[in-house]
């Protein structure tokens with residue numbers, strides 16, 4: 001599974017969205033040999049949804065003692 005910048009700007013695959021795609025989700029392991037094309041805004045909302053279940057390691061909150069705000 002890879003996410004790439006879309007090489008061709010075709011219509012976003014999200015239903016009801018008429019934007020042109022900015023990103024392509026490429027997965028050769030799927031039964032179908034295709035890519036999913038998503039526009040910037042659908043990509044962001046998808047990312048938010050994914051964030052409910054998976055937190056990227058580099059975005060984990062850092063806990064500090066004392067709670068100093070600088």
Ligand SMILES: [Zn+2]
Nearest residue numbers: 012017039042
């Ligand atoms: Zn879209």
